[in-house]
Amino acid sequence: MLEHGGRLARAARRYGVPVEAWLDLSTGISPFAWPVTSMPAAAWHRLPEEDDGLADAARAYYGSAHLLPVAGSQAAIAALPRLRAPSRVAVIAPGYAEHAHAWRQAGHAVTTLPWADLRERAGEFDVVVLIRPNNPTGEWLGTSDILACHDTVGAHPGATGARAAPAREQDNPWLIVDEAFIDTRPDDSVTPHARDGLIVLRSVGKFFGLAGARAGFVAAAPPILDALAEMLGPWTLSGPTRHVVTRALNDRVWQASARECLRHAATRLATLLGRHGLTPDGGSDFFQYVRRHDAAVLADRLARHAILVRAFDDPSALRFGLPGDDAAFARLDRALAEVTR
Template sequence: MLEHGGNLRDAAKRFGRDDWVDLSTGINPRWYPAPALEGNAWHRLPEPDPALTVAAQAYYGAPHMLPVAGTQAAIQTLPRLRAPSRVAVSAPSYAEHAHHWAGHGHTLTLTPYDELEAAVAHNDVVVVVNPNNPTGTVVPAEQLLQWADQLAARGGWLVVDEAFGDTMQHNSVAAHTARPGLVVLRSVGKFFGLAGIRLGFVGAHADLLRDLADLLGPWTISGPAQQIALTALTDHAWQADTRRELHASGARLRALLAAHDIRSSGTPLFQWWAEAQPEAFWQHMAERGIWVRLFTQAARGIRLGLPPDEAGWQRLHAALTEWTNR
């Protein structure tokens, strides 16, 4: 299995402490307050709730959506819906995409963002994480739609992972997923801070969604997850307040890093930079109870998310000061 953030048990075992500030995931540290559940949520088989799909279509602006057990379920399954293809995956980006497209007979190319346009002409499938995780790079929606049309004209796909797209809905291409060949992945885990319920959505042409649903099988989303997500997706006041808070917190994080001579990029939920000494920085932070995401492969660097409270901000500031003055 690939390594991911959020592995606090590993951190505690390795460093022998339990007072962690977990900045390793980029998940909103102020999660949506889950409502009280109906009693039968734990009893009934979780047949799909049409109201959840309607709420997702309204929230994401998509004509058709399929609930899945986190976008990870779609990432693992989509490669099984195509015959062996030439696939370009944006790099660096969320590693699970390349990991799964590399299987099932596909020919994979890891493609830097500035080479994606050229890759469209030579591949059957192009996968773009937008905004990118971990760097925050953004491809304009207009460009993505042009690529989608080019690929669809020869039976290809453009897969756009918008897991971190909730703070920049204006750049989403989910509204255009009725056209063949455009697939959009959205996550409830990041913006809503509900990674534990394992829920995401796929926007695509109805025929592709039908094939994906058949392959995933029945009862993929638990009853409690459906009830919680339905409330979250329709709580417009919470969504508006949270977007304002995240933009302010994201700007604060970027300014804090800049004050310590770190020039970062990212989204309101996380910042990333190509740290010259990533292992040393990660070790320095871990020894102070701050768990950040270390990247050592295609993109050597550090990604960190938002502290959950003022005490967390102060601990991060102190650790950065010690790093700068070492």
């Protein structure tokens, strides 16, 4: 399995610090979680039912008529490669490593490319995977660029110069766009544009702070969603998860407040990092990204202050999630003053 943020218990064992004493900034999950309160007993006792209001709430929130609930966007990342025959796949890099890993595990030929190269070479591939905003760099890809890329995927210069018509819908060229961190910019999402060959992944865990619920959605043409649903089987979301996610998706007042909190905290974090010589090289409303040749060393030093951040090797960089309150910001400020001296 690949490395991910959030492995707090492992860090606690390694550094000998109790879990409750840590400040976990390693995941990019919003610290301003939607408040889960009471849960009807039926959500625990009955099998989940599809006509419980979740589909309507999701269609209204995401602006797409064709959606499939999945156990976090990770479930779709792992399953989509298994729907296709062996294909030529391009994945944006640097980026969320599970994408390239899943396609390789399923036997596809995978090339990782920065956006500038991928955009020019999209026609060489059967599948292109993009992330916006990118994780971990925060790089932003414009909607017009994404839609233009969708029109180019699978053109295969030097061959027919046009898309063939395969026997199965799922063997047409695909553009997959992972929008796990886009919820603070809902009007910029390409989810409403999902159609033949354009597949969009959405996460509930990041913006709503409900990572433990393991919920997400896939927007795509119905044949793709049907094939994915057949592969994943029934009851992809538990009854309690469906209940909580329905309420969260319908809570427009909380959503507006959360977006403002996230934007403010992201700006505050960027300013704080800059004061310590760690001016971000990128970021989003959920995290800040800093390239450092000594990223692993700095992450270790912060861990000795019981602050967990995510370190990357290629390129060497750190990703800082958002502190959730004044005390957390002050704690990070003090630790950085020591570890960057």
